[in-house]
Amino acid sequence: MGHDTGSTAKTVDAHAIVFEGQYAICDDYAQKDEILAKLHDAFHSGVEAIAGIEARRALERDGLRSLHKHLPPAKVALLEAFVNKRVRDDLYCWAYAVGHETIGLPDPFYVDLLIVLRIHYPHIVARDGGKAERPPYDWRDRARMVAAGMRNPAIFLNQLTRRIRKRSKIREHRIAYDGTSFHGDLPTLARSHAAHVDTWYGHSYDGFNVWLSIDGVNKDNTVILYPELFGHKVDFDPKSMYLRPGIQLPKPTKIELEPGQLLLFNPEMLHGTQVNISDDTRVALTLRINPNVPRFNDDAPFNAEHWYSSVDIAKRRFTRMSLFPANRYHGQPTVGQEPVKPDTRTHFISLSDAGSPGVDVVLAQSSALKKGEKLAVDAPDLKLVLVRTPQGVRAYDRRCPHRAVDVIDGAHDDAEIFCPGHGIAFALADGHSSCAAFKLRAFDVFESDGKIILRRARAANEAEAPPAAAA
Numbered sequence: 146m147g148h149d150t151g152s153t154a155k156t157v158d159a160h161a162i163v164f165e166g167q168y169a170i171c172d173d174y175a176q177k178d179e180i181l182a183k184l185h186d187a188f189h190s191g192v193e194a195i196a197g198i199e200a201r202r203a204l205e206r207d208g209l210r211s212l213h214k215h216l217p218p219a220k221v222a223l224l225e226a227f228v229n230k231r232v233r234d235d236l237y238c239w240a241y242a243v244g245h246e247t248i249g250l251p252d253p254f255y256v257d258l259l260i261v262l263r264i265h266y267p268h269i270v271a272r273d274g275g276k277a278e279r280p281p282y283d284w285r286d287r288a289r290m291v292a293a294g295m296r297n298p299a300i301f302l303n304q305l306t307r308r309i310r311k312r313s314k315i316r317e318h319r320i321a322y323d324g325t326s327f328h329g330d331l332p333t334l335a336r337s338h339a340a341h342v343d344t345w346y347g348h349s350y351d352g353f354n355v356w357l358s359i360d361g362v363n364k365d366n367t368v369i370l371y372p373e374l375f376g377h378k379v380d381f382d383p384k385s386m387y388l389r390p391g392i393q394l395p396k397p398t399k400i401e402l403e404p405g406q407l408l409l410f411n412p413e414m415l416h417g418t419q420v421n422i423s424d425d426t427r428v429a430l431t432l433r434i435n436p437n438v439p440r441f442n443d444d445a446p447f448n449a450e451h452w453y454s455s456v457d458i459a460k461r462r463f464t465r466m467s468l469f470p471a472n473r474y475h476g477q478p479t480v481g482q483e484p485v486k487p488d489t490r491t492h493f494i495s496l497s498d499a500g501s502p503g504v505d506v507v508l509a510q511s512s513a514l515k516k517g518e519k520l521a522v523d524a525p526d527l528k529l530v531l532v533r534t535p536q537g538v539r540a541y542d543r544r545c546p547h548r549a550v551d552v553i554d555g556a557h558d559d560a561e562i563f564c565p566g567h568g569i570a571f572a573l574a575d576g577h578s579s580c581a582a583f584k585l586r587a588f589d590v591f592e593s594d595g596k597i598i599l600r601r602a603r604a605a606n607e608a609e610a611p612p613a614a615a616a
């Protein structure tokens with residue numbers, strides 16, 4: 146499956162993005178300087194309104210990537226609301242220009258009403274940042290919705306019938322989504338998307354994710370794509386709505402974007418977010434453009450049913466919304482559904498007994514673990530991943546210290562294994578990542594007489610020996 150990087154063309158290959166799993170990184174796109182200037186101004190004004198003129202000056206000096214140093218995490222939702230309110234209509238107009246000029250779409254095409262600012266503080270700052278302050282109610286937005294409903298009463302009616310429809314699907318267990326099942330009690334600001342496909346949540350088929358890097362995007366906090374899996378059948382866990390465990394992922398493609406660069410991809414491509422283990426705040430925004438009438442999976446917990454047609458945006462008619470109820474605008478994936486090939490370099494062993502504390506136990510024959518491969522060992526109280534490094538065999542707890550995702554589904558190379566959840570790279574040599582808070586727990590293993598042996602620590606809850614001792 147091919148993919149494209151670094152396209153600077155004024156017009157991208159729309160067909161290749163929607164149907165062939167390509168993505169484009171655009172340096173040159175419609176109204177670039179104008180929209181970036183408006184966004185920066187909105188951020189600066191918002192910080193001044195919320196945190197004062199000194200905070201604004203500091204932000205202007207250090208850049209938006211330093212936002213976490215000048216605005217407490219609890220106030221980020223207020224800033225998002227401020228920026229959204231100030232530039233929302235400009236963003237619709239910009240999306241129209243991008244759809245028209247950069248993607249080359251003829252009228253009518255559609256822009257999702259939902260625009261999401263993606264402010265990601267460094268994970269530890271966000272995690273410890275406490276409860277978010279709620280922004281004031283957006284009366285202007287409500288008034289606009291009422292005006293749209295007066296013009297088209299189906300909008301009101303659909304809000305009611307959709308609620309009834311979704312409730313009955315929850316009762317019939319066709320919808321089982323529970324946001325806390327995966328993220329636990331992490332504050333919203335510290336939550337980041339594991340691998341997923343947007344139509345699982347109820348976004349439209351055959352469209353464009355428009356992902357704008359505003360500032361602070363780097364390889365340790367960026368969007369992760371899996372272009373190799375485009376057109377393959379990937380399935381989700383119905384509670385988390387993220388990729389179901391047991392699907393072996395290719396190496397994550399971490400999209401590094403300069404400030405102001407624009408990424409376009411089909412949200413049917415499996416993607417996620419690298420948990421922000423960098424020192425910068427990631428400031429990005431996403432919106433969606435559909436070349437045709439949007440169609441949905443009605444068994445999703447939400448559906449993005451309200452859109453602006455390009456014709457209405459061109460005339461700035463923002464009280465004319467196009468409604469596409471998911472029960473009538475049904476869709477299916479239009480790209481292939483080939484099964485994902487299992488990774489031949491990952492092997493599985495299951496043991497009925499893995500010994501007890503203080504006792505050595507044979508995990509596998511040495512021949513079961515070749516250089517460049519990885520071995521999953523499952524026992525009643527253990528889930529280990531074993532790899533062979535130049536310094537000897539290493540064994541790690543498979544639960545990622547971030548959200549306990551099983552790292553065995555992640556790709557590995559000679560040096561690292563990548564968490565299939567949020568892309569953290571752990572060194573095979575010692576389990577470290579580039580963030581001190583996230584390290585795979587190492588177990589003490591050694592080889593003797595053609596066998597790989599686990600030396601269990603004496604106390605069940607005691608940390609096992611570091612890899613240096615196992616060499």
Ligand SMILES: [Fe+2]
Nearest residue numbers: 342343412416
């Ligand atoms: Fe997404």
